[in-house]
Amino acid sequence: MDWTTDISAATARIAGHVLRTPVLTSSALTGTPVAFKLEHLQHTGSFKARGAFNTLLSSPVPAAGVAAASGGNHGAAVAYAARALGHAATIFVPELAGPAKIALIERTGATLHVMPGEYANALNAAQEFAAQTGALQIHAYDAAATVAGQGSCFAEWDDQGLDADTVLIAVGGGGLISGALAWWQGRRRVIAIESEGTPTLHAALGAGAPTDVAVSGIAANALGARRIGDICFGLASARGTPTLLVSDAAISDAQRRLWQAHRLLVEPAGATALAALTSGAYQPAAGEKVAVLLCGGNIAPDPLG
Template identity: 45%
Template sequence: MHQLTYGDIKAATDRITGHIRPVTLTPLDRGAIRTGPRDPLDDRPEQPCQVWLALEFMQHTGSFKARGAHNFLQAHRDAGTLPTAGVTIASGGNAGLACAWAARRHGVPATVFLPATAPQVKVDKLRSYGADVQLTGTEYADALTACQDFAATTGALASHAYDHPLIAAGAGTLLEEIRQQIPDLDTVVVAVGGGGLFTGVATAAQHHGIRTVAVEPNNCRALNAALQTGRPIDVTVDSIAADSLGARRTSTMALDAARQDRVHCVLVPDTEIIRARQMLWDHRRLAVEHGAATALAALTSPDQHHRDLAPPRWPHLPGSSYRPGNGEKVCVVLCGANTDPTDLIRTSPGH
């Protein structure tokens, strides 16, 4: 597999500029996020950290996935390898929506394979983007097999939700846009599922000397498991955020990115993900999916370390929180909002 480079992200930026929505940033109130213990070698005056939210859920199709999907198809069009049979993907989530949206923009068919158990609301939304939705089997694995067979027999271009360098490079363009607005950014915080967003953002961040905090739910820890074992392995998926972060296996690209300097891993419990999502609604009226709230939970969760999860050669103990330092500038990526907001409204004050 191609190892992602900063050059890949720069090329993706050129391809997608003008085709996607530039990210909007909004600052949190000063003092909203607690800083960590003071570094004894830091002789600067004490000052609060500064935290921004990257509202990437306002992107086309409601998630960052539109970046990678457009980059994937544009690169193939530029190379003359975009077939008239179009593109196909097995995904009932954000990746499927983004693939269908990008295919429509490029004027080619999109065939999306879902298990027959997929919620009707997802089927309807995919069809609203012009996708040919094929329901098959009862599990994602059944849909994936059917998608692969379809690509082999029709010549359609097979896409992937996260494990492809063009998909990850497209996601990495987000960090470039964030840096344009915060040139002296210290840290970016991203949720990790399969690892496409993390791989792209961490690769760009490494180039600019920026720390990346990779946040996973306790029970969707594909990246953490790969770091422990030294290779991607299948993990059990059982989290409130599994609809968007529930990849059973991370990519090799993500594992390579996580081994870089300036990467810090965090595992957060579902209770803190739910609390962070509710906080975004109560205090900012932002209705995001649990996967997006997972990133913020790293800054709002109580301090705790999972020493039993620490890989023997991994320099950071994966904790359940990240505490910014004195005056640290942090951006938290809210990556998607394809969610049912009714549970937020029911539990809001006054309801």
């Protein structure tokens, strides 16, 4: 598969539909310069709008509209993109999505189903709905169009002058880091950061194949896929991608540091990659230039209600 071509095409396709999110470089959090991309400022508060728009703009959408399962952020992005392009959307989320993300989806006008249990239950329901109605299902992370859309984030960051040897990226189902690995093709070192309660890629690489894991913790409503996507596993295996696990306490501390230093509010998933630096789980070599993607800002409870 020619990922470079697909991501370049996705970047052009979704231009005008997504935001070109800002970047900054700061020494305030670690004492040495770190480059940040503020993707939590994207439409609906996460990078997910990129994959949603790329899928809808590159696929025929049936009269039944689109369907998606989500821990919250993907569902909001699909619902937003569908509304912008004039399509009906039916979204399935688990209860653990939480009231802030549920309210965000409701504001788009999509039909919303809140399912008991975790993300896997919402995914099963979305698959059944799509099979029954003919709706286009947009997978949150394990689909080529989704990955190419997420890859546009890294093409854009390069275009903004990213100067980094190593990029730390939070992992849930793997769509975002797949976009990074597919775009950079080894030109930058990409490190996967997961919470201790959502170690899907870490477990898969250890087992030699995607495997189910139990999910828990403060980042589970965004990083809580039970199994890593096949696309991510293939790309990460081929590149020998390192994985690091960080604690819930480290994630909360990273959230606080971002707020105190820069008045940036991110959800736990959005602070997970930074937590590897601020906790010492990742210690850069002397002179190593490090970048961190802030992937989501749908903090719960919503600080302004």
